[in-house]
Amino acid sequence: MSGTAELHTLTGAYALHALAPDERAEFERHLEQCPACEREVRELTATTTRLGLAVSVTPPPELRDLVLRRIATERQEPPRVAREARGAGGGGARGRALSRFALAACLAAAAAFGGIAVWQHQEAEDARAGASESRRASEALAAVLAAPDAQIRTGGLTEGATGTVVVSRTRDKAAFIASGLPKPPGGKVYQLWFDDGGTMRDAGLIPSSAPTAPVLMAGSVGAASGLGITVEPAGGSARPTSDPVALMDLPA
Amino acid sequence: MKQAVHIGGPAPAGPDLQELLGQVARGDQEAFAQVYDLVCGPVLGLVRSVLRDPAQSEEVTQEVLLEVWRSAPRFQASRGSGMTWVLTLAHRRAVDRVRSAQAASDREQRAARLNRTPAFDEVTEQVESRLEREQVRRCVRTLTELQRQSVTLAYYQGLAYREVAELLSVPLGTVKTRLRDGLIRLRDCLGVSA
Numbered sequence: 001m002s003g004t005a006e007l008h009t010l011t012g013a014y015a016l017h018a019l020a021p022d023e024r025a026e027f028e029r030h031l032e033q034c035p036a037c038e039r040e041v042r043e044l045t046a047t048t049t050r051l052g053l054a055v056s057v058t059p060p061p062e063l064r065d066l067v068l069r070r071i072a073t074e075r076q077e078p079p080r081v082a083r084e085a086r087g088a089g090g091g092g093a094r095g096r097a098l099s100r101f102a103l104a105a106c107l108a109a110a111a112a113f114g115g116i117a118v119w120q121h122q123e124a125e126d127a128r129a130g131a132s133e134s135r136r137a138s139e140a141l142a143a144v145l146a147a148p149d150a151q152i153r154t155g156g157l158t159e160g161a162t163g164t165v166v167v168s169r170t171r172d173k174a175a176f177i178a179s180g181l182p183k184p185p186g187g188k189v190y191q192l193w194f195d196d197g198g199t200m201r202d203a204g205l206i207p208s209s210a211p212t213a214p215v216l217m218a219g220s221v222g223a224a225s226g227l228g229i230t231v232e233p234a235g236g237s238a239r240p241t242s243d244p245v246a247l248m249d250l251p252a
Numbered sequence: 253m254k255q256a257v258h259i260g261g262p263a264p265a266g267p268d269l270q271e272l273l274g275q276v277a278r279g280d281q282e283a284f285a286q287v288y289d290l291v292c293g294p295v296l297g298l299v300r301s302v303l304r305d306p307a308q309s310e311e312v313t314q315e316v317l318l319e320v321w322r323s324a325p326r327f328q329a330s331r332g333s334g335m336t337w338v339l340t341l342a343h344r345r346a347v348d349r350v351r352s353a354q355a356a357s358d359r360e361q362r363a364a365r366l367n368r369t370p371a372f373d374e375v376t377e378q379v380e381s382r383l384e385r386e387q388v389r390r391c392v393r394t395l396t397e398l399q400r401q402s403v404t405l406a407y408y409q410g411l412a413y414r415e416v417a418e419l420l421s422v423p424l425g426t427v428k429t430r431l432r433d434g435l436i437r438l439r440d441c442l443g444v445s446a
Contacts, residue, residue: 009425012432016406017347018413044432045336047439051407052339054388057297060310064292067314068285071321076279079325 008037015044078142141216144168144175151251157181157229158245165227167250172220174203174250176227181211184231191232192217193240194224195247203227205236226250269334276324284321291335292317295342302346302410312349316342347410391441399434402427 007030013019014027031038144150147168154164161180168174176192184190189208192215193200204218206229217227228244230237269290275283295316300309319341327337392400401420405411411419417427438444 009428009432012403012430012435013406013413013428015435016403016413016431017344018406018411018416018431020412020414042332043439043444044435045340046332047435047442047444048343048407049333049336049339050384050388050442050444051403051438052298052343053294053335054385055297055301055408056293056384057300059292059296059313063296063310063313064285064288067288067292067317068281070314070318071284072281074318074321076277076321077323077325079277 008034011037011040011044015041015048078146140173141175141214144171144173144216145214147171153248153251155246155248161246163229163246163248165248165250167221169221172222174217174221174224174227175214176206176217177214178206178212181206183211184208187234188231189234189236190245191230191236191240193228193230193244194219194221195226195228196222196224200228200230200240202236202238205232221250224250269338270329273320273324273327273329273334273337276321277327284324287320287334288317291320291338294335294339298339298342299346301408302343302350308349309346312345313342316345319345343407343410350410351412387442388438391438394441395434395437396430398422398426399430399437402430403434403438406431 007027010019010023010027014024014031019027031041145166147170149170150166150168152164152166154162157163157178159180159182161178161182163181164177164179166175166177174194178190181190190206190211192203192206194203194217195201201219201224204215206215207213226247226249228240228248229246230240230242230244232241267286269287272283272287272290276287292313296309296313299312299316300306303309303312316338320338327334331337332340392404395403398420402413402416405416405419406413413427413431414424416431417424420427422430
């Protein structure tokens, strides 16, 4: 796909969810810079709503009870804005609060498919059936970043990259965000480890497609005092098979 | 032809959907029951139009309604109406379901889709739904044949534009354009503003 004019003609296909995922991502990047397209997308999406209303049916009565029962035990997502506001407050711990604000912003960007969030379709993205798992992971990640007892430590990694680890002891979870980390060599992945007094415990992989996106570390923090990163064959290893490219202490 | 035909869209009694979604965002289950009453018929109708299978359609409808509950705190009225938000979620989910099921499938069966008409004829006792349906049907008739087929295949059957192009044996660029100018014509005919 090439020029802007051509991208502009995709407003209809976008509003109808008729684009392939890669085209949708490209178009969403374009939308951010094209207010006219964005307006047209809104109008055309509102138009599809009318098409939807025209095929309305009468639902079976038992569906109502079923759904109302299910929502009663279903947790709601926090509003996006409130989460950032929480992070930005708190004078005393200002340095930390600002870092968390930055992390929240980073997370919000990473949570959207293709890295770019545009408008209401972002919510639609959240609804993608296949995405529910990653959404749950994002929520868990957000919960760590926003935890009242979240502690942050930043340290140097390999080749000028830096790593930031966020630990919530009450939640017993940790999140890791790398900055400037190069993509791993072909066929390899970065694997995270909790350091239990010299014994490395698997804490999951850093997605090679997005090595600088925030990751929720797998498993509980427990008594771990540090973390390590190694380069492992694709899929990861049960134990480290190479020397760590980085070791960091966890915040106390 | 550009003149809008207003016969009053769906006019829900009581508090409007936006307001209710605001209450749902604060965890109000009674407000959610009212949201359910406003949106469930359109959601199920749309999902069923894409998926056809009644059991799957109900399942996806439940998922959509749970999603509405869960993500109501993230609904932003400034970005579109509540109904648009809900039906966008519904369409998205139905399309994802149909595309994943389709992955390994059925080129021949797709030819049968051409003869499938949107379920405009399902019975509903709600007067405003009948009016809405009548208005949409009238506006759909103002489209060219290619616009009508492209838009209905994409929306009511959840086809990707590449599939639409293949099915109708027209170039990709043509389908993109028809999806856009078809929707623009519908927008003008229905008097939609956003």
